[in-house]
Amino acid sequence: xxxxxxxxxxxxxxxxxxxxxxxxxxxxxxxxxxxxxxxxxxxxxxxxxxxxxxxxxxxxxxxxxxxxxxxxxxxxxxxxxxxxxxxxxxxxxxxxxxxxxxxxxxxxxxxxxxxxxxxxxxxxxxxxxxxxxxxxxxxxxxxxxxxxxxxxxxxxxxxxxxxxxxxxxxxxxxxxxxxxxxxxxxxxxxxxxxxxxxxxxxxxxxxxxxxxxxxxxxxxxxxxxxxxxxxxxxxxxxxxxxxxxxxxxxxxxxxxxxxxxxxxxxxxxxxxxxxxxxxxx
Amino acid sequence: xxxxxxxxxxxxxxxxxxxxxxxxxxxxxxxxxxxxxxxxxxxxxxxxxxxxxxxxxxxxxxxxxxxxxxxxxxxxxxxxxxxxxxxxxxxxxxxxxxxxxxxxxxxxxxxxxxxxxxxxxxxxxxxxxxxxxxxxxxxxxxxxxxxxxxxxxxxxxxxxxx
Numbered sequence: 068x069x070x071x072x073x074x075x076x077x078x079x080x081x082x083x084x085x086x087x088x089x090x091x092x093x094x095x096x097x098x099x100x101x102x103x104x105x106x107x108x109x110x111x112x113x114x115x116x117x118x119x120x121x122x123x124x125x126x127x128x129x130x131x132x133x134x135x136x137x138x139x140x141x142x143x144x145x146x147x148x149x150x151x152x153x154x155x156x157x158x159x160x161x162x163x164x165x166x167x168x169x170x171x172x173x174x175x176x177x178x179x180x181x182x183x184x185x186x187x188x189x190x191x192x193x194x195x196x197x198x199x200x201x202x203x204x205x206x207x208x209x210x211x212x213x214x215x216x217x218x219x220x221x222x223x224x225x226x227x228x229x230x231x232x233x234x235x236x237x238x239x240x241x242x243x244x245x246x247x248x249x250x251x252x253x254x255x256x257x258x259x260x261x262x263x264x265x266x267x268x269x270x271x272x273x274x275x276x277x278x279x280x281x282x283x284x285x286x287x288x289x290x291x292x293x294x295x296x297x298x299x300x301x302x303x304x305x306x307x308x309x310x311x312x313x314x315x316x317x318x319x320x321x322x323x324x325x326x327x328x329x330x331x332x333x334x335x336x337x338x339x340x341x342x343x344x345x346x347x348x
Numbered sequence: 349x350x351x352x353x354x355x356x357x358x359x360x361x362x363x364x365x366x367x368x369x370x371x372x373x374x375x376x377x378x379x380x381x382x383x384x385x386x387x388x389x390x391x392x393x394x395x396x397x398x399x400x401x402x403x404x405x406x407x408x409x410x411x412x413x414x415x416x417x418x419x420x421x422x423x424x425x426x427x428x429x430x431x432x433x434x435x436x437x438x439x440x441x442x443x444x445x446x447x448x449x450x451x452x453x454x455x456x457x458x459x460x461x462x463x464x465x466x467x468x469x470x471x472x473x474x475x476x477x478x479x480x481x482x483x484x485x486x487x488x489x490x491x492x493x494x495x496x497x498x499x500x501x502x503x504x505x506x507x508x509x510x
Contacts, residue, residue, distance in 0.1 A: 069370060072416045095414075099394055102373070102412045106392060117417060167482025169407045169460070170394050255395075255482055 071114045077121065078232065082205055084116045087228040094118055094230055096139055096178035099170050123177070123232055126150055132238040138177025138200075138231045143168065145176060155196070155236055157244040157263075161188050164254050177231040180216055183223045183286065186257040186322070190217060191281035192246045194289065195263040198236040204229035214279070217286035242267045242275070245342040248282070249331050251322050258282045259322035260331040264339045266297070268347040273297045278336070283317045283328045290315070293336065302340070308333050357418050359384070360428025374418055375399045375410035378425060386426035386455045390484075397483035400456035401425050407460045407479075426455035429462065437503040438462060438496070447496035449487035457483045461497045469508075470501050 075081040086092040091113040095101050104110040123139035126148045134155055136145060145151055146162035165171060165188045179189055180200060194214040201210050202225055213234075216223050225231065244265040248258035261281035267274040276297035278290040292310040296303070312329045319325040353370040356363070359382060368381045378384045378401070390398025392411050399411040402424040429436040438458050441447070448454040457480055464471055464479040471479070476497050485493060 072370065072414070095417075098414060098417065099409075099412045102414070103393060105371075115414075119417065166394065167397065168479065169397060169400050169409045169482065170412070172406050173408050173412070253482075 070112045073114060073116045074120055075116060075118075078123075078203060078230070081116055081118060081121055081230060082203060082228060084114070085228040085230075086114075087226065089113070090227060092116065092227070094181075096181075097141065097174040098178075099166075099174045100178060100182040100184070118175075118177075118230065124175075128154070129235070134234075134236040134238075136176055136234040136236075138233060139175050140177075141172060142166075142174050142176060142179065143171040146171060155239060155244075157192060157196075157246055157265075158189070158236070161192050161246045164248075164250075165189070167255050176234055180213065180234070181223060181225055181231055183217045183221050185217070185220060185284060185286050186261075186282045188246065188248060188258065188261055188281065191261050191263040191279040191287040192244070193234070193236065194279040194287050195246075195265040195277045196236050196239070196242075196244060197265075197277065198234060200231050201233040201235070202229050203232045208232070210235075214287070214289065220285045222286075239265075240267075243343045243346040245339045245346065247335050247339045247342065249335055257322060260328050260335055262332065262335040262339045264336075264343050266340065266343045266347070268344060271301055272299060273302075274299070280332060280336075282322070283332060284315065285318060288315065290336075297340075304337060307336065307340075311336050353416050355415060355419055357420060358422040360424055368415060370416055372415045373411055374401070374403075374413040374415045374423065377415040378410060378423070384425050384427050388452055388455060390452075390456070395482070395484070396453070397456045397460065397480075398453055400459050400483065402459055402463055405463060405466065407463045424459065424462070426458055429458060436462070436500075437507070438465070438500040441496040441500040441503060442493075445492050445496040445499060447488060447492040453483060453485045457485065457493060461500070464497070465501055465504060469505055471497075473498070 073084045093112050095115045096118045123137040125137040127135050129135045146159050152159045198213045199210050242265050246263045248261040250256040251259050260283050263279045265277040276294040278293045279287050281287045292313045296306050296310050311333045317325045317328050352367050356365045368377050378387050388398040390396035394409050394412045400407050401410045460480050476494050
């Protein structure tokens with residue numbers, strides 16, 4: 068399958084190389100997901116726009132203490148970053164079992180978020196933490212919550228002529244966060260379920276709760292009913308079980324049936340809350 | 349019409365210029381255009397590590413890298429590991445300690461381990477496990493591989509003191 072490879076040197080040039088109407092023109096960052104789609108015949112590009120020379124890699128903290136990660140930063144660089152390990156340990160821990168080291172050496176955070184496979188680990192974690200992405204297009208930049216990126220299976224709200232340029236994660240502050248996943252084969256396999264929680268404990272009760280699951284639905288999904296049960300009262304795990312899968316359209320796949328995943332959500336939700344609570348002490 | 353790609357890169361320290369189909373992966377170019385068949389086709393899904401090579405010193409999966417994106421970069425494969433007729437200490441240790449059985453995963457693991465030992469002189473067992481995690485081996489049970497990498501680190505350390 069022949070295609071053209073464009074290697075723009077600036078963001079403006081990169082955006083100009085994209086095509087608002089032609090889905091066969093695609094950006095390529097690390098390429099790990101894109102190559103798999105090309106091998107599977109799902110994607111037959113006419114032009115790939117390589118983002119490697121745009122200078123979009125780097126990690127720093129912003130004026131408000133927020134984490135600022137350039138979209139072309141590799142997952143391995145984020146995992147090894149002292150800034151991330153100290154300030155957002157849940158992200159570094161999540162990355163340790165995300166695919167394998169050789170994939171993490173290449174895959175970028177921008178590509179990870181733009182790919183929008185619902186089995187990916189970072190979207191639920193970043194959504195629970197209230198992270199945002201900056202998206203650049205011909206008309207300028209816009210910033211949206213990571214939670215609003217995914218619109219369906221492999222589908223996002225990013226237009227064809229737009230690119231993610233920056234990820235911003237607010238400081239954890241008093242919150243403790245945990246991400247647990249169940250992989251039914253090896254530890255670095257795609258998860259059957261991933262549960263991300265960010266909880267602000269005040270003694271035994273919870274002041275603020277953010278709970279997002281991945282891998283069980285067509286996009287990362289916030290468990291609003293669970294959050295309501297968690298906030299402002301003592302934990303009742305029986306209430307939690309019922310709320311965990313309420314209003315949720317769980318989809319089975321080769322990692323587990325819908326019924327199995329529903330049970331996993333109940334179990335892993337409890338475990339994630341316990342882990343976050345243990346960290347808060 | 350397959351567009352032909354002109355590519356200049358460094359492979360095992362030698363400058364290489366070649367013309368190949370633009371859609372090829374680095375793995376395909378290494379094996380089919382350069383005849384370097386030491387690097388193996390494995391899962392083709394980025395899961396097994398059999399195709400691992402070093403690109404600018406970092407272990408990457410050559411089955412997931414477009415050759416076109418390797419312009420101007422330095423690629424190292426298992427063929428470049430030995431020093432003439434003499435095996436690299438990693439290769440020698442793998443042979444001595446039974447770390448290769450069927451051998452299919454060995455090139456990928458050797459290159460991953462080389463990147464580790466290039467950056468850390470005496471990594472501990474945990475670091476070694478982390479570095480080669482996901483490099484799947486169905487024969488050895490991994491113990492001999494960990495031991496061989498530790499032994500190679502010792503031999504390299506010994507060499508550096510000679």
